[in-house]
Amino acid sequence: MRFTDVVRVGGAGLRTRPMRAFLSALGIAIGIAAMVAVVGISSSSGAELDRTLSALGTNLLTVGPGQTLLGAEAELPLEAEPMIERIDGIEAVSAIGRIGDAKVYRSEKIPSVRTGGIIAYAAREDLPGTVGATIRDGAWLTPATGSFPAVVLGSAAAERLGIGAAGPDVQVVIGGVRFTVTGILDPVPLAAELDSAALVGWPSAARWLAFDGHATTVYTRSTESRLSTVRGLLAATANPPAPNEVEVSRPSDALAAKQATGQAFAGLLLGVGAVALLVGGVGVANTMVISVLERRPEIGLRRALGATRGQIRLQFLAESLLLSALGGAGGVLLGAAVTAGYATYRLWPWVIPSWALGGGVGATLIIGGVAGLYPAVRAARLAPTEALATP
Secondary structure (H helix, E strand, O other): OOHHHHHHHHHHHHHOOHHHHHHHHHHHHHHHHHHHHHHHHHHHHHHHHHHHHHHHOOOEEEEEEOEOOOOOEOOOOOOHHHHHHOOOOEEEEEEEEEOOOOOEEOOOOOOOOOOOOOEEEEEOOOHHHHHOOOEEEEOOOOOOHHHOOEEEEOHHHHHHHOOOOOOOOOEEEEOOEEEEEEEEEOOOOOOHHHOOEEEEEHHHHHHHOOOOOOOOEEEEEEOHHHHHHHHHHHHHHHOOOOHHHEEEEOHHHHHHHHHHHHHHHHHHHHHHHHHHHHHHHHHHHHHHHHHHHHOHHHHHHHHHOOOOHHHHHHHHHHHHHHHHHHHHHHHHHHHHHHHHHHHHHOOOOOOOOHHHHHHHHHHHHHHHHHHHHHHHHHHHHOOHHHHHOOO
């Protein structure tokens, strides 16, 4: 038979039992849709991460105190910032310093145990430009406000304190002193510690909160081509007598690690989709076996009219492949729609690798071929007289 004849004969069997064919194809479609959606959403998330890092830059390095040889918490020297600025390849330097045990409250009436996990820091005036922070409301600290009791809240800190906007009449209590909220930050992807921070000017922290002047995190931007070299010099430059007491990290690596965790979870979901696909294949096999039993008179008549065993076998195998292909095509479309919908909802660029689409259709054809092989062989083995004698 010609290829068109094989397709036409295989399709005839599906048209005579549309509901059964639909339900069998649905099992395949669900498995393929799950696999395509998982790969698509994971790829879209990765594309969003790449876009975010491209906008924020991957050349941000942070320097912080580690531990001494005795296990105590180390301290960066007061000269750490100006010394780091002298490194060839450094483009920008800024810092924050934790202000002792200063607690942050909405008012003096809040119980002391309800700190909300908000930490008070002294901050340099050039911090937003270095870490890529943006102001959601109000304004950042200036040489004027940085010398007075003024504070800028991180996004999470403002939410925990119940503050939605900055203003001269909006105040919080830090270390027992009232500070006016002059600004609220947007979330800072590369400096997540700022999200739950209350940031005051360096002079203000020293004057009102007894800040000792030691930075606890120094942020640096480096020339991309010299990033590795700068990273190797930071510890020894920040604390020459004890470079082992300095920790140097790259925030973009943390984001990449988070993405890798998401990829591992995506692998688990792919396994679930594969199980669903296997169940769909069993459904196709069951449908084809029942189809052979129900259509024995048809098989006998075709054999009596001269159809060979190979043609009968090809007919049922084609029917199984068509059934799986319909399910696979529907699953690919459904998975693509889910990916596009979710990515649009999250404001991500939606990406579906071509191998996922091609692999989805290919997997269905393999499943269909395996599932239909036994029913096709069984149909071909029926003798014409035996098949026609079936009531």
